[in-house]
Amino acid sequence: MHVPEGWKYQPIKYLCESIIDCVNKTAPVVEYETPYKMIRTTNVRYGKVDTHHVRYVKEKTYFNWIRRGAPRKGDVIFTREAPVGESGILDSEDSVFLGQRTMMYRSDPHVSNNLFLLYSLQTRFCQKQIENFSNGGTVAHMRVPDCGEIILRVPPLPEQHKIVQILSTWDKAIEKLECLITAKKKRKKALMQQLLTGKKRFVGFEGEWRKIELGKLLDYKQPTSFLVKSTKYSDEYPTPVLTAGKTFVLGRTNEDFGIYQEDLPVIIFDDFTTASKFVDFSFKAKSSAMKILTAKKGVSIKYIFEAMQILNHPIGGHQRHWISIYSNLIISLPKLEEQQKIAAILSAADKEIENHQKQLSTLKEQKKGLMQQLLTGKKRVKIDESEKMAAVKA
Incomplete structure (x- = not known):
């Protein structure tokens, strides 16, 4: 396997300050909110870690379950089962801990960028290795030691930072558009509640429904x-x-x-x-x-x-x-004309949402293509001297 000049193949364990597994039993949860949150495999999706739709535990349980190490902002959370191979960046400073079948990578800032690790784990090159490591059982499952053996294509640190900077630009655009789509959907839902119940009517329409x-x-x-x-x-x-x-x-x-x-x-x-x-x-x-x-x-x-x-x-x-x-x-x-007017307004809202969703699909495809180019070294990024010096100082 060929890598570009200056790049090398490395197991992910050599790029991490630490790799921490969960406590392999289910933490006792409570039915009310506390400051202490459990990250489950369902919370890790699409490069993100959801810290809102979680289960809660008491303080004593939390400290017992972080005895191997507490996740902190910037760590990469990884699922070893159900499903295997999902990864997401922890972007919260809440008191969270690893639920069953999850583990985390903490990058070594002297040799790796945490987001570079995340993007790499999402590539087909790494996902294929994860599939191979998790074969053999009834349920796809990855052993903790194998999680450190996933091979990454690794450029020098300044190049990692530059790649992350480029891909993060697409992530921000994607996130902004996702928020816009969510807002448009909420607006349409509110409009439906008003227009379809007669609470809000258009000028020129009268009569009982x-x-x-x-x-x-x-x-x-x-x-x-x-x-x-x-x-x-x-x-x-x-x-x-x-x-x-x-x-x-x-x-x-x-x-x-x-x-x-x-x-x-x-x-x-x-x-x-x-x-x-x-x-x-x-x-x-x-x-x-x-x-x-x-x-x-x-x-x-x-x-x-x-x-x-x-x-x-x-x-x-x-x-x-x-x-x-x-x-x-x-x-x-209402009468047919009013039905048609309401339907036309809601159809226009649908069309607006549909157009934004098409834009979102385009952005995601562009990012996917960029990842294929940048994370394989097929397309090299230019690093100026100031960026090289910044990486050395970091």
């Missing part, structure tokens, strides 16, 4: 004729295969029969979870538990979809919900 059952506004079709036969999907194929769940688009198929394309747009509805999606393009379905809902005459399907999103109805048991329960739920309904 009707209270009416969903089943009187929507017809439904079974998906049987539109179910995909083969799950050999490809991005090159023309027709999306949909689910009403979070995934939405499961893949794309080349099957040219049984494609749903009439009466668009429609709502697809998961009969078990009651999740729903608005669909305005041709598709095939994966699950027979899906209902395809179409609007009756004089009804805006987009308005009905948005009204369904603010219904607060508990899901009970593993049963089909549309016919027995959901079709009987009541929404507030």
Whole structure:
């Protein structure tokens, strides 16, 4: 394996001041907030450590569980199982400790940059090693000694700092856009609560709203004729295969029969979870538990979809919900013109969010490409003398 001039292959343990494993038993938690927080594997995702959605312990437990070492701001937290190989930078000064199946790397500032370690662990080069180390068991699991043996491609420290500086610029842009998307989603949700209940009305619209059952506004079709036969999907194929769940688009198929394309747009509805999606393009379905809902005459399907999103109805048991329960739920309904006006405003909000999400995807792809170039040395960064001196002094 070749590395650029001045770079070398090194196990991560030689780049760390310390590598600390968790206490390998579950800490007793309390049901109220304390200053002492447990980091679990679920808190480590996408290069970050979530210190907000955590479990809490008493002071005595905390000090018992940090006897091997307390995590501090700047440490890289790593998951050894469930899932294996996630890593994130601890960006908090809270009193946190390592929960089961987590460990941490503390970089040695004389030889490594902590964010350089984080970015390196996320590369395919390191992830492949992690996969190899964790093979052999029923559940993917990495031994603590092996966590120190992950090989990194390591440039001189000034170059590490420069690479981190460049990638951090993309991280900041990504984080800023993610915050904007979150704010836009909250704004739309607040708008829905006002517009879909009649609390806020547009000038020129008057008259009472009707209270009416969903089943009187929507017809439904079974998906049987539109179910995909083969799950050999490809991005090159023309027709999306949909689910009403979070995934939405499961893949794309080349099957040219049984494609749903009439009466668009429609709502697809998961009969078990009651999740729903608005669909305005041709598709095939994966699950027979899906209902395809179409609007009756004089009804805006987009308005009905948005009204369904603010219904607060508990899901009970593993049963089909549309016919027995959901079709009987009541929404507030203005006249068609007002429905269309509300739908248009909410569609505009959706479009704005969608555009920001496309921008976010572009930024993430750009960062991914940069990581491939910078962390392999295919693209070298220029280091001036002041940066070299700063690295030496550090």
